[in-house]
């Protein structure tokens with residue numbers, strides 16, 4: 001792979017450079033990047049198009065302004081309960097999706113809340129609702145000072161979700177790509193979606209399948225990538241959609257998305 005790192009070299013460096021995930025900075029970034037991110041947004045919409053939960057009620061965790069969310073998918077629900085810790089998110093979300101939701105007569109209830117902290121209560125209060133973690137679980141490593149605390153919270157969340165129908169799209173890894181190949185790679189990466197089965201090894205350092213190694217090579221991985229600690233989130237055997245998100249000219253995020261059915 002030349003300058004490209006082996007995927008087994010993916011390490012857990014400090015969180016610097018990856019940034020926190022919310023607030024005005026996210027809104028600003030997402031607003032400015034609507035064109036370069038549009039292919040990823042469409043990939044997410046196509047993935048969501050294949051997610052058809054049994055419930056007509058949605059708990060949308062980490063909704064932000066719904067910058068990468070599909071209005072069409074939200075319209076399938078009778079009620080959307082959206083949550084974000086960020087105070088600016090609700091008006092932005094309403095601006096972006098409100099008209100579509102009115103059209104489908106979907107009730108939108110948006111609450112400023114630490115929905116991961118209060119997840120047990122939310123799950124108890126809305127026992128039949130479908131839960132979508134919308135690009136939030138990969139950010140937990142930035143919330144905790146210690147990585148093992150972030151991992152413990154992620155494990156606790158997946159334990160809470162046992163027996164429940166849920167889905168998540170989140171960062172798995174992120175980092176730099178070779179500048180010489182960046183433009184060409186974006187085209188290549190935004191081609192057909194790839195589905196790779198969940199890796200079977202759970203543990204501290206991930207083992208990558210040959211398909212995943214190929215995926216990293218395509219992405220032009222350079223240097224050590226940040227592990228977002230989400231490798232073990234989905235139950236073994238869950239089909240996972242992999243997407244390469246051109247976060248900036250130099251950085252890619254390896255997104256993973258899956259729908260978990262009890």
Ligand SMILES: C[S@@+](CC[C@H](N)C(=O)[O-])C[C@H]1O[C@@H](n2cnc3c(N)ncnc32)[C@H](O)[C@@H]1O
Pocket residue numbers: 021022023026030061062063064065066067068069083084085086089113114115116117134135136139
């Ligand atoms: C990467 S952004 C998500 C983007 C969003 N899904 C979109 O399409 O615009 C992550 C969001 O999760 C929110 N978030 C982080 N931790 C949270 C928590 N514990 N409860 C609720 N929201 C949280 C952040 O405020 C941020 O808006």
